[in-house]
Amino acid sequence: MNDALALSTLAYLFLGLLLGTLGPGGQDIAKEITRARGTPLTNAVMQREQPSERKLFGFRVVLTVAFILLWPIFIYGIMKDRRLASALEKDLAEKSKGLRYCYMGGCGTITCKDCNYKEDVTSFIHGIDSAVSGFQCQWCGKFHSVNASGRGRARQYERALVCDCGGPLERDKVVFCPSCKSQNLSYDLREIT
Ligand SMILES: [Zn+2]
Ligand SMILES: [Zn+2]
Numbered sequence: 001m002n003d004a005l006a007l008s009t010l011a012y013l014f015l016g017l018l019l020g021t022l023g024p025g026g027q028d029i030a031k032e033i034t035r036a037r038g039t040p041l042t043n044a045v046m047q048r049e050q051p052s053e054r055k056l057f058g059f060r061v062v063l064t065v066a067f068i069l070l071w072p073i074f075i076y077g078i079m080k081d082r083r084l085a086s087a088l089e090k091d092l093a094e095k096s097k098g099l100r101y102c103y104m105g106g107c108g109t110i111t112c113k114d115c116n117y118k119e120d121v122t123s124f125i126h127g128i129d130s131a132v133s134g135f136q137c138q139w140c141g142k143f144h145s146v147n148a149s150g151r152g153r154a155r156q157y158e159r160a161l162v163c164d165c166g167g168p169l170e171r172d173k174v175v176f177c178p179s180c181k182s183q184n185l186s187y188d189l190r191e192i193t
Pocket of ligand 2: 112113114115116117177178179180181182
């Protein structure tokens with residue numbers, strides 16, 4: 001019984017040692033040490049001397065020992081931070097790919113940064129019983145405002161989402177310039193409801 005306990009304790013500490021040196025814990029501890037060492041600039045701002053390497057080594061030992069003893073807690077925090085960071089990054093990359101009607105609000109002006117084309121558009125405005133949503137024809141690039149007033153109109157207008165040219169109207173695709181087809185556009189919000 002005691003042997004089993006000793007063995008699992010040993011396994012626990014060994015796993016902590018691995019995670020705290022070679023694993024993600026080790027990387028975080030190294031970052032912490034770099035931050036503690038500071039740069040000439042950050043040390044000047046904080047009006048302090050760079051801590052001695054002996055002090056930094058002591059700091060590293062304390063962090064590593066604390067990590068080895070309590071690694072499940074630290075690992076949980078590290079993993080949570082990483083997941084959050086990667087989710088944020090993905091979200092940002094998705095949104096920075098271009099302008100989309102579904103992320104724009106109200107009405108405003110779309111400006112093409114390549115050919116300087118400008119047009120006032122409505123992305124989404126609503127009253128009590130009506131709403132106007134913006135769409136773009138995927139063939140000719142023409143901007144459309146579609147009015148969906150009254151109950152039950154939503155279905156009806158979904159079917160009517162076709163441009164004069166026969167092209168499909170979309171609002172979740174990246175908006176492009178009707179003149180030069182560039183996706184390098186900006187949107188200046190004028191009003192939001
Ligand atoms: Zn069209
Ligand atoms: Zn353009």
